[in-house]
Amino acid sequence: MRSSMNRRRTKKGVVALRAIFESAFDITYLLTIFTLGVLILRGGPARRGELPAQLAGWTAIVLGFGDSFHLLARVWALNTTGVEAHHVSLGYGKLVTALTMTAFYVLVYLLILRRWPTARETRTEGTYRPLGPSPVMSIVVYTAAIVHVLLVLLPQNDIFSADPPLSWGIIRNIPFLILGVVIIGALWVRARGDAFYRFAWPAVTLSFGFYLPVVLWAQQNETVGLLMIPKTLAYVWLVVMGYRAFAGKHNSDPDDALRAAGTTTPTERA
Secondary structure, eight states, X not given: OHHXXXXXXXXXXXXXXXXXXXHXXXXXXXXXXXHHHHHXXXXXXXXXXXXXXXXXXXXXXXXXXXXXXXXXXXXXXXTTTOGGGXXXXXHHHHXXXXXXXXXXXXXXXXXXXXXXXXXXXHHTTTSOOTTOSOHHHHHHHHHHHHHHHHXXXXXXXXXXXXXXOHHHHHHHHHHHHHHHHHHHHHHHHHTTTSTTTXXXXXXXXXXXXXXXXXXXXXXXXXXXXXXXXXXXXXXXXXXXXXXXXXXXXXXXXXXXXXXXXTOXXXXXXX
């Protein structure tokens, strides 16, 4: 009798500590992401109208906006009646997060095209192209994004239930994985020579590497869900790269930012 009471007391203590730690982590993460996004948008390059800087700032804002729906709902659940009693609100949070993550990676793709254009893309910059300077890659990215959004919205996901089907969790993430693979490949090819973004491709790789086991096994083993912590840190790492690139002290001189990106200044081209 006494041992069972001790076990229940211990379990309650563990749950309380988890709620405190997870809540502090989630709120700190959201504040950090929003702060960095605002600082990027208020930095010199963004205020001068440079599209890559504006895209970098909005990727952070979109990321924080989407994650806040899920994380704040989770913080509320952990500190009230428990996650099990809030599966509807958490389902809405997961839905919004899934949709905004698609938008996040489309913005990252646009950032890739604008900050690291190939020589051919630079030569044809003034030519109107509905799918941008890299039509094949654009078709894959936009198709994967649209299919992912449509799959997320299907009722078969049963996303508001306490036990959504694993099969649909896998199906809807297939186009999302394809989108991620294209982004990782593009970052590896184009950004690894950038002084600020050279580690962008491993950051995105790690985020997917930590996310996929959660999709596959978190429902069977709750401990696997802890992988969302390093996944989240990988996103913070990516946003910090954008902050350093577009809101750092070097941005007082526009030519320094161009040199850091591995491009030439107007004077050097002349």
